[in-house]
Amino acid sequence: MTDDPAYKALENLGAAPLWRFYGNLFPAEPKSRAVPYRWSWQNLRPQLLHFSQTLSLEEAERRVLMLVNPGLTDPPATVNTLYAGLQIILPGETAxxxxxxSNAFRFILEGSGAWTTVNGERVFMAxxxxxxxxxxxxxxxxxxxxxxxIWLDALDYPLINALEAGFYEKYPQRLQPVTRPDDAGSRQFLHGRLTPTWLAPEGPNSPITRYTWAETQRALDAIADSAEGSAVDGIVLEYTNPWTGGPVMPTIGCRVQRLRPGFDGAGHQQTTSQIFSVVRGAGATIVDGVRLDWSQHDTFAIPGWASYRHVNTSGSDDAVLFSYNDEPVMRSLGLYRGQSADPGA
Ligand SMILES: [Fe+2]
Known part of the structure; x- marks a missing residue:
């Protein structure tokens, strides 16, 4: 009986009837609040330039347009566990x-001549x-x-804040001192199979501070047409931590993939959420019946357990996608599941 006054009494006692919550608490399968979505570089870049003219970095600390999923507005996030933003910095500026x-990374979209200093090491950008x-x-x-x-800014703060493990601190000066050789992490470790013997892991993260595009492109070129790759993702490579062979950070996995001309991928779904940044080419990704058309520097989101497939719509040019995901979290918690699925449309 819905009007049983005992229900009201329960509320005042800090209790609730499980039988009224069962379906939401134990769904037959996940249903993300995030929706499939594409953010247009062509439309957002002028906005970013506008704010670079009207808002100083002193006012903003970071001048970033958050890419907010329409299903995840409060708190704002791009997919359930991860965030993406577009950040701009002008010549002569410092942040x-x-x-x-929160773990973070930058994926550089345009410009040169800037660096990020990370724990005393200058890391250059291209x-x-x-x-x-x-x-x-x-x-x-x-x-x-x-x-x-301009770069794509990525963070796992939606996850870290859900875990109530968020801490933040400003450095006492605007810039930290440089205490290590420039690009040391990349220079020491980016060779993959040749690892310095006098160093030991410092924490769970990859020691490579910068995975250069030159190195990534070399890997994609070397593989070229020597392999079929995955039916779902084409030639897909994981950026790895040389100490473990695993993902670059404990909460975020990063990948790059090449879809050959005319690639028409198999449908798939998995518990991981994914965010993509288009490096070059044009195509479409169909996600739960929604077609996301994309071209260079667009960003798009595939929610967890959504069914999707990638298509390279060009018959002559490769499409190259960078992406990141929460797969390390899902796998470490024993929650990874994946299977073939038809996204429809
Ligand atoms: Fe930051």
Whole structure:
């Protein structure tokens, strides 16, 4: 009986009837609040340039447009566990040093002449580079180039805040001192199978501070047409931590993939959420019946357990996608599941 006054009495006693919550608490399968979505580079870049003219970095600390999923507006997030933003820094600007327990990285979209200092090491940026800022590492930015520098900013704060493990601290000065050789992490470790013997892991993160696009492109070129790759993802490569062979950070996995001309991928679904940034080419990803058309520098989101498939709509050119996901979390908690699925449309 719905009007049984005992229900009201339960509320006042800090209790609730499980039988009224059962379906929501134990769904037959996950249903993300996030929706499939694409953020247009062509439309957002002018907005970013506008705010670079009207808002100083002193006012903003970081000048970033958050890519907010329409299903995840409060608190804002891009997929359930992960966030993406577009950040701009102008020539001559610096961004305040800070650190947070959220793991972060930058994927560079355009510009040159800027660097991020991470725990005393200057890490330089060029388009296509992946720069890691693992949790609780100090980081600040300096731009001494001639044109605006724009990158995709990625963080796991939706997950960290859900776990109520978020800490944040500003560095006492605007910029931290440089205490290590430039690009040391990349220079020491980016060779993959040749690892320095005098060093030992410091925490769970990859010691590679910058995975350069030159190195990524070399790997994609070397594989070229020698392998079929995955029916779902084409030639898909994981950025790895040389100490473990596993993901670059404990909460975020990063990948790059090449879809050959005309690639028409198999449908799939998995418990992991994914965010993509289009490096080059044009195509479409069909997600739960929604067609997301994409081209260079667009960002798009595939919620966890959504069914999807990728298509390269060009018959002559490769499409290259960078992506990141929460697979390390799902796997470490024993929650990873994946299977073939038809996204429809
Ligand atoms: Fe930060």
């Amino acid at each position: 305040q040093a800070h650190r947070h327990t 388009p296509g580079d992946l720069l890691l800022t693992p949790g609780w590492h100090w980081h600040d930015h300096t731009h001494e180039g001639t044109d605006p520098m």
